Amino acid sequence: MVWPMRPLELYVHIPFCIRKCQYCDFLSGPSSKEERREYVTELCQKIRTYKKLAGSYHVVSIFIGGGTPSILEAEQITVIFEAIRDTFVVDEGAEITVEMNPGTVTEEKLTAYRQAGINRLSIGLQSTKDEELRILGRIHTYEEFLDTYRLAREKGFGNINVDLMSAIPGQTVEEWVDTLQKAAELRPEHISAYSLIIEEGTPFYETYVRGREGDESFGKAAKEREEADLCAGRLPDEEDERQMYRQTKEILKEYGYHRYEISNYALPGYECRHNLGYWNRTEYLGIGTGAASLMDNKRWDYGEEPMVLSMKEQMEEYMFLGLRKTQGVSKTKFADEFGRGMDTVYGEVLEKMYGMRLMEETDDFVRLTDRGIDVSNTVMCEFLLE
Numbered sequence: 001m002v003w004p005m006r007p008l009e010l011y012v013h014i015p016f017c018i019r020k021c022q023y024c025d026f027l028s029g030p031s032s033k034e035e036r037r038e039y040v041t042e043l044c045q046k047i048r049t050y051k052k053l054a055g056s057y058h059v060v061s062i063f064i065g066g067g068t069p070s071i072l073e074a075e076q077i078t079v080i081f082e083a084i085r086d087t088f089v090v091d092e093g094a095e096i097t098v099e100m101n102p103g104t105v106t107e108e109k110l111t112a113y114r115q116a117g118i119n120r121l122s123i124g125l126q127s128t129k130d131e132e133l134r135i136l137g138r139i140h141t142y143e144e145f146l147d148t149y150r151l152a153r154e155k156g157f158g159n160i161n162v163d164l165m166s167a168i169p170g171q172t173v174e175e176w177v178d179t180l181q182k183a184a185e186l187r188p189e190h191i192s193a194y195s196l197i198i199e200e201g202t203p204f205y206e207t208y209v210r211g212r213e214g215d216e217s218f219g220k221a222a223k224e225r226e227e228a229d230l231c232a233g234r235l236p237d238e239e240d241e242r243q244m245y246r247q248t249k250e251i252l253k254e255y256g257y258h259r260y261e262i263s264n265y266a267l268p269g270y271e272c273r274h275n276l277g278y279w280n281r282t283e284y285l286g287i288g289t290g291a292a293s294l295m296d297n298k299r300w301d302y303g304e305e306p307m308v309l310s311m312k313e314q315m316e317e318y319m320f321l322g323l324r325k326t327q328g329v330s331k332t333k334f335a336d337e338f339g340r341g342m343d344t345v346y347g348e349v350l351e352k353m354y355g356m357r358l359m360e361e362t363d364d365f366v367r368l369t370d371r372g373i374d375v376s377n378t379v380m381c382e383f384l385l386e
Contacts, residue, residue, distance in 0.1 A: 005089065008057035008295075009277045012043070012071040012080065013288035013302070018104065020186060022137035022203045024291070028067035040076045043288055044083040050285070054088045060282075061095040061274040064118075070100035074112035078329075081116040095273040097122055097161075100146040102140035110155040110194055120272075122161040122192075128179045132168045137203075149186060159270060161190035166244040168196055169208070169234050176244045177251060184255035193248050194263050195241060208235055229329050245374070252323035262373055279321045281314075311338065312385045319383040323376070328367025342366065349382045 016031040016039075039179040062084065073084065077098070086091065098113060098121040112120075127133050128142045140148075152160060162183050166176045183191060198204050236244065249259055264272065276283060286293045291302045291348070297314060298306035309317070315338055317372075320328035334342040343350065348364065353359035358372035358379050372379050 004055060005058045007272055007277075007282060008088075009082065009282055009284035010059055010062045010088070011274075011286045011291055012047075012062070012064045012084075013282055013286065013291040014064060014066040016071050017066065017068040017101075017141045018071065018180050022135070026067065028290075031071075036072060036076070039289075040072065040080065042333065044079055046270045047080070047083040047287055048087050050287075051087050051290065053285075056134060057088070057091045057283075059084075059094055061090045062090070062097070063274045064098040066099055068101045068104055068124075069098050070104040070109060074106075077109070078112050078116055078120075081118075085117075090260065093160075095120055096273070097274060100148070101138075102144040104139075105148045105151065107155070108152060108205045110152060110157070114155060114157075119157075120161070121154070121157050122163065123148060123188075124163045126163060126165040127168060127171075128182045129171075129175060129208040132171060132175070132179075135169055136165070149188075158189070159181045159187045161192055161272065162186070162188045164191060164193045166193065166195050166248070167241045169204075169235055171236055173240050173243045173247065177247055180248060180251045181255075182250060184257065185317060187255075190264070190266045190272060191252060191257060192264050193252070195245065196235075198235075200265075201248075242294075242374070257327055261326065261374055276325070279324050281317060281321060313356075314338070316384055319346070320380040323368055323380065323383075326367065326373075328362075329364040331366060332364050343384075346383065353379060353382065 015028045016036055017028045018030065020029055055203050058077055064077075072080075085381060092094075092118075096116075096118045099122045101124045119350075123145065124138075125142075125145050126136055126138060128145075130141050133141065143199070149162075150158070164179060164183055180193070196204075198208050199211075248265075252265045258268070259265050260271045261275070264275065266272070281294065283295045284293060285295060286302055291298055293302075293306075295306075297309045299309060300306040315334075318334060318337065319329060329342075331342045334340075340347075350359065350361075353372070354361070357369055358375065359366060360369050361367075367377060368379060
């Protein structure tokens with residue numbers, strides 16, 4: 001008997017960038033041409049080792065992330081996709097995305113992307129204000145972003161995401177609104193709008209968190225950074241940040257974008273299928289330093305041993321990943337997947353969330369309310385089982 005091939009998403013990590021941003025805690029950093037060449041060679045070799053595994057799957061989406069994948073030369077992207085297509089069955093209509101940053105994109109690279117079958121671009125803009133870009137440590141100006149965006153359109157790319165960031169040091173609500181409006185007026189098919197999170201191990205953490213904890217050494221480091229003009233202004237206060245959050249949904253709705261996930265907005269039909277796969281727990285294989293995988297209900301980081309997820313962990317993931325979607329999670333699918341009703345497992349939690357107006361039930365779906373989205377991290381914690 002021949003078993004049907006299962007859907008699979010591929011994630012390929014390129015851990016290189018021109019310069020580390022002040023807020024970035026991703027596995028990435030500057031590199032030499034030789035380091036990038038060696039990495040691509042090893043990456044392609046690794047991809048081809050999955051030939052046997054690939055026989056059970058058909059690839060529905062591919063995401064090349066980083067880092068800054070567009071730092072690679074055109075021919076390096078070409079050989080990566082040759083390795084992928086030599087190894088995996090890739091659906092004809094697969095969504096294939098590459099992340100890029102202005103300042104690293106050329107006409108030659110965009111031509112190579114098209115020839116490789118890449119049909120979706122994700123461009124890191126973050127802000128339309130050059131001063132805010134400088135504070136973040138970005139390598140480009142707004143005008144350079146516009147040049148990249150226009151060139152991508154000229155090359156025929158009809159599915160583009162633009163990344164934006166709010167709550168930047170010194171940013172006002174009015175400045176964030178202006179960035180939103182300028183980005184939306186360009187009519188990208190998708191906008192990811194994230195609030196700045198200060199992560200441990202980043203320059204921003206040293207300046208804005210540890211420097212305020214009373215440790216003189218960190219306070220001195222913060223002062224030195226200010227004197228070096230690496231940061232400017234205070235972080236927006238909680239009320240301003242909430243106002244930015246509310247304005248995001250309202251303004252993008254005016255431009256025809258609908259919110260389909262906590263931080264993601266799309267024109268109709270342009271929701272990111274790859275990311276929806278993550279939130280729906282579609283199987284995915286991560287290849288490259290720092291990549292993660294989920295297959296056969298096992299999770300692992302690249303180069304490490306798989307960890308089998310218990311039924312409890314699977315149910316937890318189903319809830320706190322699926323609740324990121326504005327549609328919410330299906331009670332029918334939960335029962336089909338786990339052999340137990342959602343009310344049986346989470347009845348008390350759901351009633352509590354309904355009573356607090358943080359969640360609601362519509363037909364077969366349970367979802368966060370707007371109020372629940374505002375405190376989503378707190379709500380998600382309620383779905384961790386004892």
